[in-house]
Amino acid sequence: MKLIIDMHTHTIASGHAFSTIEEMAAAAAAKGLRMIATTDHGPAMEGAPIAMFFSALLMLPKEISGVRVLRGVEANIVDYDGSLDLPQDVLKRLDFVLAGFHEVVLRPSKDRAQNTRAMINVLENPYVDAISHPGNSNYPVDIPAVARAARERGKLLEINNNSAVVRPGSEDNCRRIAEACRELKIPVICGSDAHTSFNVGAFSNTQKILKSVNFPKELVLNTSVRKMTKFLNGIRKRGLK
Ligand SMILES: [Zn+2]
Ligand SMILES: [Zn+2]
Numbered sequence: 001m002k003l004i005i006d007m008h009t010h011t012i013a014s015g016h017a018f019s020t021i022e023e024m025a026a027a028a029a030a031k032g033l034r035m036i037a038t039t040d041h042g043p044a045m046e047g048a049p050i051a052m053f054f055s056a057l058l059m060l061p062k063e064i065s066g067v068r069v070l071r072g073v074e075a076n077i078v079d080y081d082g083s084l085d086l087p088q089d090v091l092k093r094l095d096f097v098l099a100g101f102h103e104v105v106l107r108p109s110k111d112r113a114q115n116t117r118a119m120i121n122v123l124e125n126p127y128v129d130a131i132s133h134p135g136n137s138n139y140p141v142d143i144p145a146v147a148r149a150a151r152e153r154g155k156l157l158e159i160n161n162n163s164a165v166v167r168p169g170s171e172d173n174c175r176r177i178a179e180a181c182r183e184l185k186i187p188v189i190c191g192s193d194a195h196t197s198f199n200v201g202a203f204s205n206t207q208k209i210l211k212s213v214n215f216p217k218e219l220v221l222n223t224s225v226r227k228m229t230k231f232l233n234g235i236r237k238r239g240l241k
Helices: 021-030 051-059 112-124 143-153 171-184 204-212 225-235
Strands: 005-009 035-041 067-076 096-100 156-160 188-191
Touching: 005 096, 005 156, 005 188, 005 225, 021 035, 021 067, 035 051, 035 096, 051 067, 112 143, 143 156, 143 171, 156 171, 156 204, 171 188, 171 204, 188 204
Parallel strands: 005 035, 035 067, 067 096, 156 188
Antiparallel strands: none
């Protein structure tokens, strides 16, 4: 399966990543990608950019090195009510909003019911499109319940390539998330979570997970720019073409 879009990438602006947006786009072009989402960490993470950075993303061209660049964020879930670290009026103007749990921002909890409630509340935020690395085993959730919530709200769950490396113990959860989405016939998005240009479009772990559960290709949005933009426009009008 050819994945021509990477929906989760970081630049040097995140504070602990190494490449500029120009380097990320050039590397994506060299690898044959057609689109990337630039999704630096939200302001609650140490070293991450201030809120104004995300408003200023709109100054970037929509295409760099021939690659479509979605101006996005990976917002931090800052409490177990599902609050995020950027105001709604900033999120609203972005092309793509990921939100996820991060250990350095919110102390992990093994309370599955609480984590599930938080994640579902995040999915209820009208400006959130997808949950990043929902399989993180430090924040266990009721996977079928989260998948049903994603379906009801027309939102997305990510199959994160980096989880196998930086979130050990998450592989089983990632597989179960893929299975739950397959059962409910809801699409997934794939993200490399690249923190260097060398890793943009790296999907070997994601591909392995999808293959292991016979995930249908037509439900992987990263195979087509048209399919991806249509789905995102369906979540809320944002005029992506
Ligand atoms: Zn993350
Ligand atoms: Zn990330």
